[in-house]
Amino acid sequence: MEKREGDNCTIDLNTAQSIKPRRNTGNLSNLNMDMQVTSTPEAAALFSLHQAHHFGEFECSSEQHCKQDLFPKWHLPMKIASVISFLMFIYTSLRDVIYPFITRKENAFYKIPILIINKVLPVVSITLLALVYLPGILAAGFQLYSGTKYKRFPQWLDRWMLSRKQFGLLSFFFATMHACYSLCYPMRRSYRYKLMNWAFQQIKQKKENAWIEHDVWRMEIYVSLGIVGLALLTLLAIASIPSVSHSLTWREFHYIQSKMGYLALLLCTVHALVFAWNKWVDVNQFIWPV
Ligand code: HEM
Numbered sequence: 001m002e003k004r005e006g007d008n009c010t011i012d013l014n015t016a017q018s019i020k021p022r023r024n025t026g027n028l029s030n031l032n033m034d035m036q037v038t039s040t041p042e043a044a045a046l047f048s049l050h051q052a053h054h055f056g057e058f059e060c061s062s063e064q065h066c067k068q069d070l071f072p073k074w075h076l077p078m079k080i081a082s083v084i085s086f087l088m089f090i091y092t093s094l095r096d097v098i099y100p101f102i103t104r105k106e107n108a109f110y111k112i113p114i115l116i117i118n119k120v121l122p123v124v125s126i127t128l129l130a131l132v133y134l135p136g137i138l139a140a141g142f143q144l145y146s147g148t149k150y151k152r153f154p155q156w157l158d159r160w161m162l163s164r165k166q167f168g169l170l171s172f173f174f175a176t177m178h179a180c181y182s183l184c185y186p187m188r189r190s191y192r193y194k195l196m197n198w199a200f201q202q203i204k205q206k207k208e209n210a211w212i213e214h215d216v217w218r219m220e221i222y223v224s225l226g227i228v229g230l231a232l233l234t235l236l237a238i239a240s241i242p243s244v245s246h247s248l249t250w251r252e253f254h255y256i257q258s259k260m261g262y263l264a265l266l267l268c269t270v271h272a273l274v275f276a277w278n279k280w281v282d283v284n285q286f287i288w289p290v
Contacts, residue, residue, distance in 0.1 A: 073162065073163045073165075073166050074163070074166050076159060076160070076163050076166075077128065077131075077163055077166040077167045077170050078170070080128070080131065080167075081124055081128060081170050081174070084123070084124045084127055084128075085120050085124050088119065088120045088123050088124060089116065089117075089120050092116050092119045092120060093112065093116055095287065096108060096111055096115070096116060096119075097109055097111055097112065097116065099287060110190055114181055114184070114185075114188065117181060118178060118181040118182060121174050121175075121177050121178040121181060122174070122175070122178040122272070124171075124174045125171045125172075125174035125175040125178055125268075126171075126265075126268050126269065126272060128167050128168075128170050128171035128174065129167075129168070129171040129175075129233075129261075129264070129265050129268065130265060131160075131167050132164045132167045132168045132171065132261065132265075133261060133262065133265060135157060135160045135161045135164065136161075136164075136258075138157060139153055139157060139161060142154075142157065165240050168233075168236060168237070168240065168261070169237060169240065171233070172233045172234070172236070172237045175229070175230055175233055175268075176230070179226065179227075179230050182223075182226070198210070214277075218274060218275070218277050221274050222271050222272075222274040222275040225267050225268075225270055225271035225274065226268070226271045228267055229264055229267040229268040229271055232260055232263060232264035232267065233264050233268075235256065235260060236256065236257065236260060236261055236264065239253065239256045239257065240257075
């Protein structure tokens with residue numbers, strides 16, 4: 001018999017090992033297992049079972065436990081986020097790195113770690129945010145089409161509706177990263193060199209003032225909208241924490257998640273539109289294959 005001793009307690013491990021832990025162990029947690037007082041083999045076995053019951057939940061206590069899916073509700077949002085990120089990365093790299101390299105032999109590979117990534121992040125974020133609210137509209141359309149609200153939604157729509165929270169949280173995650181990347185723009189060495197080069201060009205052209213009024217306004221507005229948009233997304237994320245959402249009434253929760261959510265989506269869209277300004281109608285933006 002193998003024995004473990006310590007703190008006045010002796011546990012019979014053989015007895016303990018012969019008992020397989022099960023999830024439904026009754027009211028074991030209420031048993032008084034003060035090992036300083038008792039050390040019979042039965043009590044030791046029960047103690048071991050009690051421990052296995054508690055810690056086994058976090059380990060793989062049975063085969064069934066091991067087979068459980070990890071984060072099942074996150075699968076769909078994660079897959080969609082990965083596909084959009086990948087496509088957006090390829091598109092932006094082709095546009096901003098490969099195209100100048102092939103056509104003008106310009107080395108713009110330095111853009112990949114920050115500038116390219118910071119094009120991918122906001123696009124993925126805003127797309128995921130739109131995907132939070134799209135299924136609600138599709139579901140309303142479905143109900144209107146079928147003339148009743150008691151008909152079951154198709155399975156794909158059901159699955160989508162059930163993972164809206166995860167879509168929203170992922171969107172928030174990407175938006176936060178986008179904000180961090182954006183705010184570090186002026187810290188980059190490449191930016192400082194560019195700034196010096198612009199200043200030099202300006203001196204060469206004998207220009208005293210480089211101020212462009214509409215560009216100044218454009219940036220002030222879109223950064224401000226981005227900050228407000230991110231603040232609203234933060235509130236939405238906080239309101240989705242179970243302890244917070246449980247403290248709200250259904251009306252309050254619905255108000256925050258729908259009204260504020262739509263407002264956040266609107267602000268972020270206007271943020272992107274103001275950033276783009278008149279690029280939508282500028283033919284020079286529509287370059288070679290992309
Ligand atoms: C503190 C908050 C934010 C700041 C400081 C910020 C800043 C910026 C900056 C500097 C750009 C231009 C990026 C570039 O030069 O390529 C940009 C673009 C963009 N931002 Fe934000 N942003 C913020 C929040 C958000 C949020 C919450 C969203 C949406 C979820 C968002 C979506 C976008 C989009 C879609 C673009 C256009 C990307 C492109 O097509 O190049 N931003 N933002």
